[in-house]
Amino acid sequence: MTVHFLHTSDWHLGQFFHHHEREYEHTEFxxxxxAQIKIKQPNALLIAGDIFDVVNPASSAQKQLYQFLTDAHALxxxxxxxxxxxxxDSGYRIEQVEPFLSKFNAKAVGVIxxxxEQRLDLDRLLVPIYDAEQNIVAWCLTLPYLRSAEITGISEETTNTQSAVAYLHQQLIVEAKARKQPDQALILMSHAHMQGAETSDSERPIVVGNEEALSTALFDEVIDYVALGHLHKPQQVGQPHIRYSGSPIPLSxxxxxxxHQVLEVxxxxxxxDAQRFQCESLLIPRSVELIRVRCELSELMNELAKLPQDEIADLCARHFLEIEYLSDAPPPVDLRQQIEQTLPANRYRLLRIARRFQKNEDTNLQHSKIDLEPPTPEKLFASLWEKMGYQPDQDATRDFLQLLAEAQHELDQNKA
Known part of the structure; x- marks a missing residue:
């Protein structure tokens, strides 16, 4: 029996981009x-984590999710x-609405x-997938983001994070093998950073103990497909059946x-034979463009004048614009005014104007930014090292990110 499903992740509903909300773009996605669900009629839709952008999402972001689940169930x-x-995400929060989710044939797994009897609850993590005739066609092994404090010590074998992660995968796969019938597939869904995968600058760092990324060796050969979330670039990791679907809209x-895509598997x-596994990328139309203009200061106005000039009535549908100009000389005091006069009044949202120095173009680029975005803790940490004349130490950076992740988690839980 063939199992047919869609794999998506990292929606980040409720995200703000340079203080601009993304609700319009998420609605379009x-x-x-x-529309794809209506046409494809899959057995399952897998959403591999980071459904929301923060653990305490705005009511509008929650409404988007629940309206989608309602509409998807109707289709x-x-x-x-x-x-x-x-x-x-807050694992506890997304599980709280389980009675509601069940009415729409949906399920959320947030925590281990x-x-x-103080044993690992595997029943919650092993979810059967049915066809239209209610035959089990696959088992989904669901592993939410594994926080060190929540999994270390879950058994006698889990004395540290690394052993806890290995133990969880091992126990879950052993149980899945015991339940699996020859005509059923095994799908593992996880939110993690895998070794060898390519990152962008918009992902919050995941640090598990002293290991920054997990090995694909955790996945037994019996697993037919690994549906990953966390990294925003669509990519396979090592083998064709281990994949990140990526984010549906550009987050930076x-x-x-x-x-950006959804994977149809x-x-x-x-x-x-080769027909056992088939995977197709369903490309997502981009409703709002991210446009970056890079040129010398003397050419800037000409380059901006070449951009499309027709207006877009809806503010939330206007394109995001970033400008980087090359110059060693100080910019004119009215540079921003010149830029705004050159651009059409109602087509772009100007996010950033940055200056790049010509003398450093081929070495370390320096930027002079007209930008009031607050620095991230990671950037502050790195800048402190640089001010002392050192390059950030890898071990110190890893320890700092571990402390930062633990502090962020504790803060998020207190807010929830």
């Missing part, structure tokens, strides 16, 4: 995804929607729990050239 009543919590200018466990 979700409407597009609903494909047999389709299951399976979600896991990412490092931006123990049974009354480092994602400017990403081909079909697995026929009864076959042993």
């Amino acid at each position: 979700l409407n597009w995804l609903l 494909a009543p047999h389709m299951q929607t399976l979600m896991i919590a990412g490092n931006h 729990k123990k049974t009354a 200018f480092s994602e400017l050239n990403y081909k 079909k697995i026929d466990p009864t076959r042993t």
Whole structure:
């Protein structure tokens, strides 16, 4: 029996980009995804974490998710929607609405729990996927983002984070093998940073103990597909069946050239040839463009004048614009005014104007920014090292990020 599902992740509903909300772009994506569900009629939709951008999302972001689940169920009543919590989500929060989710054939796994006998609760993590006739066609092994404090000590074998992660995967896969029938597939869904995968600058660092990334060796050969979340660039990791779907919209200018997509996967466990596993990228139309203009200061106005000039009535549909100009001389005092007069009044949202120095163009670039975005803790940490005349030490940086992640998690839990 063939299992047919869609793999997506890292929606980051409720995200603000340089103080601009992204609700319009997310709505356009979700409407597009609903159209795909109506046409494809998959057995399942897998959302591999970071559903929301923060652990305490705005009511508008929550409404977007629940309206989508309602509409998706109406279009494909047999389709299951399976979600896991990412490092931006509150695992407890997304599980709180389980009675509501069940009415729309949806399920969320947010945290790792123990049974009354203090054993790892594997039943919660192993979710059957059914076809339209209610036959089990696959088992989904759901692993939300694994926080060190929540998994270390879950058994006698889990004395540290690394052993805890290995133990969880091992136990879950052993149980899945015991339940699996020959005509059923095994799908593992996880929110993690895998070794060898390419990152962008918009992902919050995940540091697990002293290891920054997990090995694909955790995945047994019996696993037919690994649906990953966390990294925003669509990519496979090592093997064709281990994949990040990527984010549906660009979350920073480092994602400017990403081909955002949802993955359509079909697995026929009864076959042993190349037709056993099929994967197709469904490219997501970009409703709002990210435009970066880079040129010498003397050419800047000419380059801006070449941009499309027609207006866009809806503010939320206007394109994001970033400008970097090359010059050693100080900019004119009215530079921003000149830029705004050159651009059409209602087409672009100007986010940043940055100066690049010509003498450093081929070495270390310096920037003079007209930008009031607050620095991140990571950038402050690195700048302190540089002010002391040193390059950031790798071990110190890793320890700092570990402390930062723990502090952020504690703060997020207190807010939730």
